[in-house]
Every structure is written in structure tokens, then in C-alpha cells.
Amino acid sequence: MQSLAFRTTALWTTLFALTFAAPLHAQENPEAEDSSNTLRTTKDGNTIVVTAKAYVSDSSLSANKTDIPLIQSPQSVSVISRDQIDLLNFIDVQQAVRYSAGVTGENYGPDLRYDFLTVRGFIPKQYIDGLVAPSTTTIASTGVDLYAFDSVEILKGPASTLYGSTPPGGIYNQTSRRANDEFDGEIRGKVGTDDYYELAGTLTGPIVDGISARLTGLYLNRGSERDFVDAERIMVAPTFSFDIGPDTALTVNGYYQKDIIDGEMNGFLPVAGTLRPNPNGELPRSVNLGDPSNRFEREQYAIGASFRHDFSSNVSLLSSIRYNDYDEKTPQNIYGGGGFTNPTDPSQPDYFRTIGRFNFTYTEEVEALSSDTRIDAEFETGALTHKFIAGVDYRRVVNVADFGFFFDPQPIDAFDPVFTPIITPAVLYPTSFNNQRLRQTGIYAQDQIGLGNLFLTLGARQDWVNIANRTTNTDTDQKAFTWRAGLNYVTQSGLAPYVSYARSFEPVLGIDAVTNEPFKESSGKQFEGGIKYDGRTLGGNVDIFATAALFHIRQTNVVATAPSTTPVFGTQSGEVESTGIEMELAARISNQVAFNGSYSFTDSKITKNASNPLEVGEPLPVTPRHRLALFGNYTVQQGMLGGLGLGMGVRYSSKSAGSLPGPFNPLVYNADASLLFDAIVSYDTPKWRFAINGSNIFDQRYVGRCASATGCNFGAGRQVIGTATYKF
Template sequence: MVPRQRQSANGKFFKATLLGAAAGLSALAPTALAQEAGEDAASIQETIIVIAPEYVAEDGGTANKANIPLIETPQSVSIITRDQIDLLAFIDAQQAVRYTAGAFGENYGPDLRFDFVTVRGFTPKQYIDGLAAPVSTSIQSVGLDLYAFDSFDVLKGPASALYGSSPPGGLYNQISRRPSDAFGGEVQAKLGTEDYKQVAGTVHGPLSDTVSYSLTGLYLDRGAERDDVSAERLLVAPAVAWEISPATKLTGLGYFQSDEVRGDTNGFLPVYGTLLPNPLGKIDPSTNLGDPNNLFERDQWGAGYEFSHALSDGVTFISNLKVSEYEEETPTGIYGGGGLVDADFDGTPDDYRTVQQYNFSYRESVESLTADNRFDISLDSGGITHDIIGGVDYRRVENKADFGFIFAGQIDLFNPVYPVQATLEPGYPSAFNNQTLKQTGIYVQDHIGFGKFFLTASARQDWVTVENNTTSAEQEQDALTYRIGGNYIFDNGVAPYISYATSFEPVLGIDSVTSQEFEPSEGEQVEAGVKYDARGLPDGYKLFLTAAAYQIKQQNVVSTAPSVTPVFGTQTGEVEVNGVEFELVSRINDQLSINASLSLTDSEVVESSTPQEVGAELPVTPEQKASLFVDYTVKSGMFAGFGIGGGVRYTSESQGGLPGPFAPVIYTGEASTLFDAIIRYDTQDWRFAINGSNIFDEEYVARCSGPAGCTYGAGRQVIATVTRKF
């Protein structure tokens, strides 16, 4: 077992320096840039280059289902805009949260299939354009490419009062690219390490006076840090908007994505040679203990609409609907999950190099219909404003999943050779899940303004029915959730706030102790903090800062981890997460970009029927995360368009899993300090950029879920991008 390391003096100095640098840059840079602009105004009028006008977000639509500013939202929200995504060259959602407080990605290293993200200790639900994504039974991600979206929004804390069933840590919502009545777009090519090759493009414009469109496409062919792994992806995402009348608009949104991944994308390396010494040496991060014949295939599509009709100046009807289908299949899934062979069961590996392989085949089909219909009502009476929304949403999701699991061969840890397996495709003989979920929710929210004070109150009643399609048995659960919070906005843009919110998630099955059907798990959060925007600063200064402290409690947790549904266990668990977060996003005079964040998280299992779990931290929930990114652009003059940037990210170690009778030893991943860098050149029509992440190629174990479940973190990645804008 790797003992937890206490924070060293160097670690404390590093984080103190990081925070000091963030505060100093945000305070001093505006003055310096303003002075530079004044001194050189007469001599640098040749060219003006503006590269990221929407770098700092202001709209809190994800948090409120209404056009309420972030500064008036009594809850933490992080929005990674398209300008941020492009500048930092994020290629997936795991990378997108690198500089975001309270959110953690890449805990399983670079996975080519899914986005593994945690928020405040929990796995968030994924939404696309405000509607639940058709996620699989066990993984809360459909892996849609980040290029398809205009922004990546992270709502932290309970969100059930508007969205229904969701974990207490929050959710993330990806907003699709939209049509525009002005012609424009881009064509882009990327080339990077590990044979990364991508071509992509997006175009938008008018089809007539009332109809506009957008079309986004991507083709990706890449390798991986692990040997004998490759992936191909094709994405097409069309959208059409029809302005039926000045008061009525209909937008159709769609996507199709096809993925094929060959080889073993997961780590599943032994603890000996990664976290613990191996007498034969250290395991190379490129080691692949799976098989080049492994195959993961996935096709998914979604089609729907957004409709709005203004019934009057203050009343608008909004309707969203999406039909989705998701299919994945792994006919061959060989991996080194057995760990080092210990034939005599004495606790010591036989030779420290022979690894037992397993073959896990899996397929799942998900069909989903989601709809959300609501009224948005704005009132102003006697100096008191109301922004009221009230609506009904409905979700029907059908999951059908099957699997196979057999022993495979053995492989040499330090000289892997991939012999012909006795059984390459074990088929899908066992049922994993076959159920239909129906959820109906009625919700209402009033955002009330009394001068500079804003009160937000939300409530929702949900009814959930889950039918086992094999036995026709049904379970019904219902829950009432709510949120209430207030903000006071001073003239200088400082806005203290406080809120209380609740959440729920359905839990299927029968309690093994009481023989009663499970109740929904319940979560609650108290959050207090302060937000600050740039309203008190001169024009050209865009800034949004959130500092928050929170406490989350989740009850009715089933101690046995879910596997085949319904699960078997007893519902006595309770977990608690306490945290402090700081996040700054700033763009100053279209020259200086700053992203800074700090997360301090204390998580604990408070109650459990499994005694070993009590007192343990939640998996992949590091106690500390700190980051700083700074980018500077020469905006005008002879070197206009040149830019350079750098970032540093620190993440402390975190537990790989929870202890139990079959997991007496829990390993922690390793702390990491990673550096990123950017150099680029922009013109009005072109961008040439080189982005590097983990540029010093630090090797660290991101997670170790057990003796055979260790995964290295993402190594060095360098990607060159050429973009033609029009």
C-alpha cells in the first residue's frame, strides 16, 4: 500500500506562488496594458487582430434554463467557451476541465472512447443542449467530439430542481454549434504526436431571408501512448434555423458520430512496476497488456428541435425535443486484468513479469426520447422583477446490454507478445441490463429582483418508472427537489451569494436486509461564496471570478457498488464532501487571457454497511487541485497576431477505489505537476498554432484501482493546427 503523502513545504510554496501570481496578474496586467496602449496608440495602427472576443462567458442559461446572467446565479457554474477551447486546443471534455475548479478529468489517462470526468466527488450526468444524453448503463458519457459544440458548461452541485435525477456533484451541458444569418466558418487541420491526424470544418450562413444553417464535420485518425492502439472517428452535425415570424423560431439540430478503436485503450497495469517497485524494473507507459485484435465500435445519432414563440412581450413558450440512438459493441476486449500471476497464492508474484489476461465482450443499445416544454414569463411590478419559468419534461430511455467474460492467455509484462487466443470472441451470453426508464417532471422557478438583490427559488416533482423488460417487473419512485438562493450585486460587480439545493437519483433493486424496494438516493448542498465581474472596470476588461465554499451530503447510498441491474445490497450509506473553490477567467484588451483555479476538497464515507468504507475518501477525488494559464497576444503593429502562452497544473494524489472485504489494500494515484505551452500566429484569415500539454513528459500514475488496475496519466502531447477562417 502506498501511504498518503503529507503536503510538503515545497508543495505549499508552489500553491501559494500560484495563487499569488494569479492575483497579481489580474490586478497589475490591466494597468500595464492600458499604459502600453496609450503610449503606442499613434504608432501601431497598421493592423488590429482580435482572436477571442467571447473568451469570458456571462450567460447562466445552463444553471437556470433562462437568460439569467452568471452574476445573478446563486450556484457555481464554469463555462468553457469555444474561444477557450480553440485557444488551448482542447480535444475532449477531459482536457476541457483542466483549468476548471472542482472538476477533474483524465483520471484513467487518455481514453480514446469516453470522457471520464468527476465534479465535486461524483460522476456528473451528461446533457446535450439541455436534454439528457443517451448514456450507457455503466458509463455516464457518450463520447461526442468536443468540436461539435460551442461551449462546455459545468453546473456544480445539485441540479435536480430543474433537470430531475442527477448526482449531487452536478452535471455538464454541451451546447451545439448554431446557425447564423451571417456567412462564415473555418477549415482546420491538426497533426500531432502519436500519429494524431484530424481534418475538420464548420460553415454557417443564410439560405434565405428567414432560413439559416450550419454544418460541422470532422474526421480523426490517431494512435495512442500505448502500443498497438489506433482510433478513427467521423462526425457530422447539421443545424437549420427557420425564423417563421419575428416572434417564432424553429431550429433543427442533429449529429451523427461513428467510432472505431483497435487495441486495448485502458491501462490495467500491475501495481508492481508502477506505484510499487518491481525487481525487474519500471513498467513503460506504452506497455499494452491487451491485444491488437481488440475492437470497440460505436455509432450514435441524435435529431431534434428547439422551438420558441413569444406570446407577448413578457411571455414565451419554449419547446425542446431530441430523439437519440446509441450503439456500442466490443466483440473482443482482452486486457491484463488478472495482474501478476501468483499460482501458489502466497501473496508474492511468481516471477514479477507474467500477467493473466481476461476477455470481456460487451454490447449495448440505448434508445432515448427527451422533451422539455416550458413557459418563460417576465414581469416588472412596482420595482420588483420576476423571471418565471414553469414546465414539464419527459424522458424515456431503453437500455439493452449483454456481455461475456472468460479467461484469456498470459502475457509477459516486459516483453509483450500477442499470441493467437484460444477464444477471440466469447460472444454475449449474459444479460447485463434490459430496462426501460420513464421520467416525468414538473418544475417551476422564480428569479426575483429587488433592486440589487436577487432571490432564486426552484422546485420540481419527479415520477420515475423503471420496467425490467425481461421479467416485466416495475419499480416506481418519486421525489421532490428544490433550490433556493440569493445574490446581492454591488455597483462595483462584487456579488456575495448563498444557496441550498437538493438532488435525487433512482436506485433499483431490493434491500438485502429489509427486503424493501430501495428509496431514491438523496443529496443536499449548502454553498456560499462571492462572484465578481468586470462592470466596474474600463471597457476592454472582461473578467469573471467565483470563490465558493460548499458542503454536500448524500444519503440512501447502497453500499454494494452497482453492477448488473438491479443491484444487491443494503441502503445505509452516507457520504459527505466539503470544499473550497476559486476560479478566474479573464480577457483583457483582447491581448491577455488568464485562467486560474484552486480546489480544496475533503470527501468521506460517513456511514456504510461495509465497515472498511467508513472514513475512506471518495475515489478519484484529489484533495488539492491548482492551475494557472496565461496567454498574451500582440494585437497590433509589425508583430500583430503573434501570441505565446503557458500553463501549470497541480493535482494531488487520490484514492483509486473504496476498501472492502475483497479490497483490503487501497492504493492512491500519484500527485502531478504538469506544464503546458502555446505558440501561435493569427491573421484575419489564418491561425497557425502549436499546443503542447505536459511538455516535460512527467510520468505519473493517475489511478490505481487495485493490484491489477493501475493507469498512467496523460503524457506529452504536441499538436500543430492550421485553421483557415472565412
């Protein structure tokens, strides 16, 4: 790896070159967004005011692909803004959803590579700037760094009408920082527990008349709660905005990220000594049965463009396109697995101590091209108003993945690990795991029809999907029609009751073992009803947005696998249901008090599985029935302590199943319930912000998940990070 000094010097040389090249005058840019550096501090005499104008969001482009306010959207949406991210010091999306309803993160503990999430019991699909991210064959996350983005939006429930193939639980969309036509920026440094060191910055402003730019960069070097782990990351994200004319704008943006992680990040720990007692005592949370010479390498880049042309004040054309290249490899991944080698004879010294070792090597390359082009129109027909969109989107994804799996005859002592050399295989990735190309084309339309304060939203979509599997030389065509409808009424007081119905679909690969026919697409449907409240009607410096929702999701045509000779095969006999209640609140009052609160009750279960009746009635993995999270922050505005901020948060999660029962996994282990506390101390001046953020400050030890008797992971322990930010 290159040295820290070399990389940081190169990064900051580029940043400051852009700084001094940028003229300090502003040019009108109809496409430019407000600066993403919105957590601002001003001083008037002895009064310090910290403004966070985007802390409470009132809109989400993800929900409707047009500028319909959240209060008029008949569906639950959680928006974590850049202001919230900065105040609570979230370092990845897994942490960012801690105070959101219906969303569970950190499902494998504090993973350094990916964002593991579930929404209403289902794994969501990741989007970036409204276009699908190139997730790998096995992981629905690209692990892009949160610092490059302005917000994270979680659209809950089926979203296929606008986005094509999506899971029934929903999607999450990350919105990139954009260029601004006013000079603005920051430099930020972080130091924290587990050898956390980070240097980052973002800078934006006009270059010449009609062209603005932003450059965001980050260098990160950190360890882990586990021993023998060292991770490095470099990220650079440039973007340019062009004012082609008074009615036309073009934005071009790029993204580059490289990750190198030495050591085993998560590993597979046994249930005895983590979730359950071990005669030798508890395993320490820092234990790492993987090898220090393990290595994970990932390099990804993207280049995209978005174009907008206004034909009139009421009709616009919007088009976006992005190319992604994602490569990851694990040339060595030695881990402890298979359980204890001696769980029966207490007279032997290896009784509940030694564990077998395996080496799982993996490589994958993903190329993806995605686009979305639509017409956005507003018009009236008599007493009715219309916000209408119609468009077509396309995606082409090629995944090539190979792996190797090797057994090491030398076990390791879980309580006193000694890492003996393992034989490196001559061929690292001897077996093909996946080699397929997916093409999907969808046409869609949606109309929001308004009659006074009553709004009816109707949408429909047709998709065509082709999947070519080059390993099996099979070619599968699937198609699906999806639609959604919603009705809501917005009162003058800011209350808005709503009801909605939506459908989703996902392609399924393979042949049904019972019918010998190609699998059909899996489909989902959801009924949702609730009420929203926009407290901006109260006036003054009061921003409040609250949502309460009831939902019921049913997914059908789920492939239920059955044990057999290799390969494992299945039939589409599975059905899943998820029913729940969600309440969420975000508030910012008088530029002095910030508050977030959420509660979720989720009752998920398998309702049908002819191949494995043991699953019927069992909850979906990593889906706690109860989640409660509260956070409050207060900033002193006057006197000697002006600028001092204090915050406290509490998060409760009930136990959750780590897996579904089956012939290969007959016992289900429920992860611990957890009660965690967070705290913030900060001090703001007009140019500087200093903060110390602590999560799980009492360092509660708990197991986040046990996917099997040999696959347990500890939940995130105490993390304390100090941050110093200088604002231009």
C-alpha cells in the first residue's frame, strides 16, 4: 500500500488547486443545489446560532421521481440529511439508519466493507442518484463512502412502479453532493477508538461563467474491534455543473474508491462463548480466528451525467445515465468455522477450545450501465391539477464471480489463537460461482391528481427482463406489470392521512424442481395506511415532520430450497408476510433543539414452504419485533457557554432470529436484545466545529447475529470519535 503521506498530499494538492482556480463570484445555475455543507454557525454579539436548514427534510425525489412534497406522498419515506449525518457523526449507512423506523442496520456487527440493511424484514436494493447500484451476486451493497453523499433516502414498501425489479421491503437511495455556484467547503479530521484516523474535505464553487465544480475527497485508515485488522480507503468524487442556457443544464459526476483490508473483518464465531456459555468462559469481543494475512481488495469507479431541459415552465425533460465498474477480490480469507472439534470429552485439553479452519477465496467483477429518461409535466384539467411523469429506464449488468474453498487440517485455539501458515492453493479461484448478464427495460407513468387538498396518485409500469447465464448456457426472459395507487388529504393544520397499495417484482434464476419449468418472477404487494404531520405550519423556527404507518406485505413465488444431491434445487412454493407499525419523528426547533425518534413493530413470518415445513411460522432473519430509538441535542446560544452542544440518544432492539430453520441448520439462534446509549459533546464557532461523538458509550456486550451455531457476530461496541471541521 502507498503511504498515508503520499495519498493525503496528492488528495489535498488537488483540492487546493481547485480552490485557487475558482473565481470568487457567483453565476446563476438553475441545476445547482444548495451547498451540502449546511451545518452553519453565525455569531451576533454574544449569541451563537447553529443552523441546520436541511435537518428536517420535506421532500424526497426517490419517492416519486418528481418534486412532490413528502406530506403529499402516500408512502413511508425516511430521509437522513447531511445535517443529521454530520451532527450524529454517522460514518456509514448502517449507522445512519439507527434512528429510522422499520430499518435495521449493522446486521453483522460493525462491518468495514458493506452496508448490511433490512427494511420491513427484506434486504433493500441500493440506488445512487436514482439509478440502481451495481451490487454483487451475493451482497446488495457497494460499500460507497457516506461522506460523498448529501442524503440517504429509504423508500419503504414496493417500489417497482418507478424502479423496476425491487424487493417488497423497499429501496434506499444515496444522493451525491453536487456543485454549487457559490464558493463553499470544509476540511475535516477525525480520530477515534480502534485506531480510527480520517482526513476528508469538500470544496465547491464557480470555475468560469456557467460552470461550477465540486471536489470531495477522503482518506481513511482504521482498525476494528477485532484484533489484527487494518483498513485503508481512498475516495475521490468530482462533479461539474454546466449552464448550457436559461432552460438547459448538464451535470457530470464521477466517483472513485479503493479499499484494502488486511485481516479478517467479521469471521464466524461459535455460539458457545458468545451467545451461550462455554466451560472455558466467554470469548473476548476482540477475538479473531481469521488470519492476520487475510486480504480484501476492492476498487470501484463510476461516471455519470444528468441532463435537464425545460420546454416551458410546466414541461421538462430529465435524463440520467451512469456507468459503473466494480471489482473485488479476496485472495486469502482464512477463518475459523465448523464448530468446536471436541464438544463431547471434557477430559481433553481441546474441549470447547479448538476450531477448524477454512480458506474461502473469492473474486467478482461487475460492469453496469443504467439510464433513466422521463418527461415531467404539470397541467390542469378543469378543477383538477396534475403532476405527471412518463419515462423509460434501462439497465445492463454483467457479473462474473469465481471462488475457491479449501480446508486447513490445523485447528486453532479460540482462547489462545496461534496462526500457523496455511498452504496457498495454486489456483486461487478454481470454481465458477456466477457468470451472467442481465438486461432490463421498463416503461412507466405516474400521475398525481389534485382536487384542492385531496391527492390521488396512480402509477403503472411494464418491465422486460432477459438473463443470460453463461455458465449453464441458459437464457431466461421474464416480464412483469406492476402498479400503485395512493390517496391522501392534506389539512391546513399540516396533518395528512393517507392509504396506498403497491406491487413489486424480482427476477428469479433457475428451473423449478417440481414443474421443470423456468422460475417465474417473485412478486410482492403491500397495503399501507397512516398519517403524516408537517409542523412547519406552526411558523417561526420550527421544523417538524412526523409519520405513523400501518403496513402489510405479502411476497409470493419465493423459491423454497430442499436438500438433495448437488446442486441444491427448489420449487416456488414459498410465501412470506410482514405486518407492522412504524412511527418516526424529526424536529429542529429555534436552531437550538434537535430531536429524532422512532418506534417499529414488525411481525414477519414464513407462511408457506412445501419443501421445508419447519420454516412455516418462523420470523424473517434479522428482523426484531420491537425497535425504539430516541435522540435529543441542545445547543447553548448565549453567554460564556455559547456554542456548546450536548446530546444523548438511546436505542433498544428486541431479540431477532439469525436464520431460518432447515436441514442444514436445524436450530435457530436469537440474537440478544440490546439497549445502547449514545452521546455528543460539541462546540461551534463561525469557522470551526469540534465534536466528540460516542455510540454504545457503556460498551454493552451483545451478539448482533448468530446465523448458525458456528456463525455468530458481536454487535458494535463502544466507539468514540473526535472531529475537527474547518469551514470555508
